[in-house]
Amino acid sequence: MAIRELDALDRRILYTLQAEARRTSSNDVAAELDVSASTVRNRIQRLEADGVIRGYHADVDYEATGHQLFTLIVCTAPIPDREELAAAAADVDGVVEVQEVMTGEGNVLVQAIGVDGDDLSRIGEELDELGLRVSDEDLIRNTHRSPYSRFRTATEEE
The missing domain is CATH 1.10.10.10 (Winged helix-like DNA-binding domain superfamily/Winged helix DNA-binding domain)
Incomplete structure (x- = not known):
């Protein structure tokens, strides 16, 4: 690119x-x-x-849609298969975002939603069946975003 x-x-x-x-x-x-x-x-x-x-x-409030559980699932994929497995993980029902990370361990981050623990268990099992090793799962309370500040001050710098 x-x-x-x-x-x-x-x-x-x-x-x-x-x-x-x-x-x-x-x-x-x-x-x-x-x-x-x-x-x-x-x-x-x-x-x-x-x-x-x-x-x-769209910035969706999943809790308002009845999906009380929003979780980050940390997975590890073999480096040669990381991109393919991350793309496949995005197709799992309940997965809303997948990120590839440039490290050996914890190199695929999966954000998923569910209405209960059974939803999250199913998602974890499907990720495992794809070949991703789940190493950690964390419930997300809130997400905060901010625009990149250097873009804001660009006109002031020049």
């Missing part, structure tokens, strides 16, 4: 979208940055086309 050079406007657009993509319009960003809305729209389209912006995702 080619690295795309970001200028101050690109970085500020990314910061704004990370902070609140759903409630931010091109006009809002344009007014804040003193550029036209069409410039902002064109930049966003280019960032999407270049793979810098890979998507827009």
Whole structure:
């Protein structure tokens, strides 16, 4: 993947979208940055086309949907099989996110939801059947996100 050079406007657009993509319009960003809305729209389209912006995702409160258990399952996959096993893990019912980690132990992190312990046991068993060794499971209480602060200050630095 080619690295795309970001200028101050690109970085500020990314910061704004990370902070609140759903409630931010091109006009809002344009007014804040003193550029036209069409410039902002064109930049966003280019960032999407270049793979810098890979998507827009809903932040779901799983507890509000009846899934009281939100868990992080730490797994280990053989290095040559890590990518394939992580992709397969994403297809397990109840799995909502899978991350590949660049270490030998605990190199696949699986976030899963369930309504009860039986759901989580089933998910663990299915991950095991895929060839992932489950080494730890932790219930997640809350998740906190923040946009990357260097994108916010990009216009101030230049």
